[in-house]
Amino acid sequence: MKEHKENAVISKATIDRLPLYYRTLKLSQQEGIEIISSDELGRKIGVTPEQIRKDLSAFGEFGKKGVGYYVRELMRNIGEILGLNRKWNIAIAGVGHLGWALANYANFSPQGFDLQAIFDVDTDKIGRYINEVEIFSIERMKEIVSDRDIQIGIITVPAEYAQDIATRFVEAGIKGIWNFAPVKLNVPASIHVVSEDLSVGLSSMSYYLSRQI
Amino acid sequence: MKEHKENAVISKATIDRLPLYYRTLKLSQQEGIEIISSDELGRKIGVTPEQIRKDLSAFGEFGKKGVGYYVRELMRNIGEILGLNRKWNIAIAGVGHLGWALANYANFSPQGFDLQAIFDVDTDKIGRYINEVEIFSIERMKEIVSDRDIQIGIITVPAEYAQDIATRFVEAGIKGIWNFAPVKLNVPASIHVVSEDLSVGLSSMSYYLSRQI
Numbered sequence: 001m002k003e004h005k006e007n008a009v010i011s012k013a014t015i016d017r018l019p020l021y022y023r024t025l026k027l028s029q030q031e032g033i034e035i036i037s038s039d040e041l042g043r044k045i046g047v048t049p050e051q052i053r054k055d056l057s058a059f060g061e062f063g064k065k066g067v068g069y070y071v072r073e074l075m076r077n078i079g080e081i082l083g084l085n086r087k088w089n090i091a092i093a094g095v096g097h098l099g100w101a102l103a104n105y106a107n108f109s110p111q112g113f114d115l116q117a118i119f120d121v122d123t124d125k126i127g128r129y130i131n132e133v134e135i136f137s138i139e140r141m142k143e144i145v146s147d148r149d150i151q152i153g154i155i156t157v158p159a160e161y162a163q164d165i166a167t168r169f170v171e172a173g174i175k176g177i178w179n180f181a182p183v184k185l186n187v188p189a190s191i192h193v194v195s196e197d198l199s200v201g202l203s204s205m206s207y208y209l210s211r212q213i
Numbered sequence: 214m215k216e217h218k219e220n221a222v223i224s225k226a227t228i229d230r231l232p233l234y235y236r237t238l239k240l241s242q243q244e245g246i247e248i249i250s251s252d253e254l255g256r257k258i259g260v261t262p263e264q265i266r267k268d269l270s271a272f273g274e275f276g277k278k279g280v281g282y283y284v285r286e287l288m289r290n291i292g293e294i295l296g297l298n299r300k301w302n303i304a305i306a307g308v309g310h311l312g313w314a315l316a317n318y319a320n321f322s323p324q325g326f327d328l329q330a331i332f333d334v335d336t337d338k339i340g341r342y343i344n345e346v347e348i349f350s351i352e353r354m355k356e357i358v359s360d361r362d363i364q365i366g367i368i369t370v371p372a373e374y375a376q377d378i379a380t381r382f383v384e385a386g387i388k389g390i391w392n393f394a395p396v397k398l399n400v401p402a403s404i405h406v407v408s409e410d411l412s413v414g415l416s417s418m419s420y421y422l423s424r425q426i
Binding site for chain 2: 027048
């Protein structure tokens, strides 16, 4: 692999597409595809081949002109760029159905995200385990986050409790928050927040179906 | 509102950003913001103001130079473009935790997505209700999808059953599939498939934290 350009300014839009490239390359690899053109990769993801070449050129040279990208090599390189070759300790706050679903989600662990703890306020749930991961009282958040070196907190509590949980996560020393509650969180600028809105997927579907039906 | 250009070729990347614009405008409106510049909107979403102006210009003229966009008007217009002003009937197949979480997700209904039916194979679940929506046997999918004019099917079954469910949805007359199972579905080209991978959100977080920690 060529080193990627350390000082290149990379847009957030590009960074947000890299996981899509990674995932599509992984599916292609599973289908036995060894080499993929930017046309084919673009068709699968729904971006133009020009966009793909531009995105990937920000990091270095990954393909061969007239041949395409080597699927396994490009996947490994994008994985390195995304930091997926290292291990991240994560915690979930909120054991509703979404929290349960995420705690059982099989695809985090192969990508280096290691669920270390789950937090809730419900005394019926505290002390129980989901897939061998213990549910702790949120009162113990600071202690557990520190002891287990947890870097990423996932918020799946109801909207009205999300800010309190975010503040607790930040005080406990977390660096990034993945927020499923439909509220804007007030956290220090140094904390990276990714907000998930499950209705976004349906909204783009709505656009396409509107033109069709 | 000006009519948007019916024949403009709009990239999938643009379409995929529109729900983000919509959502950010909605949050801004809730904060009492009436006018927003493309700089400010871009900062909140993480795309460049040039990108925003380019994306929105594909549909018509929405802003005033030197003033910005009227939040409420732009939101309504993007909602119309996305087809969010009409009602979509949706169904969920698979009552695991993710299916439960989605069936309880409060944000679909205000955006015009109306959950009409839930399907499962588990006889303990069939006949029960989640938020007043009945769980039916998947054997009744064709009948229910047709009777209730369901256009969008959501797949939250385990990966090994996803293709079977997709085939059943298509045979039942569904037009779009929102797939949470980590497999590529084989469906006719006329069916619009949106695949959701929950680890994408964590992967872009990983990129930012890698550079920070």
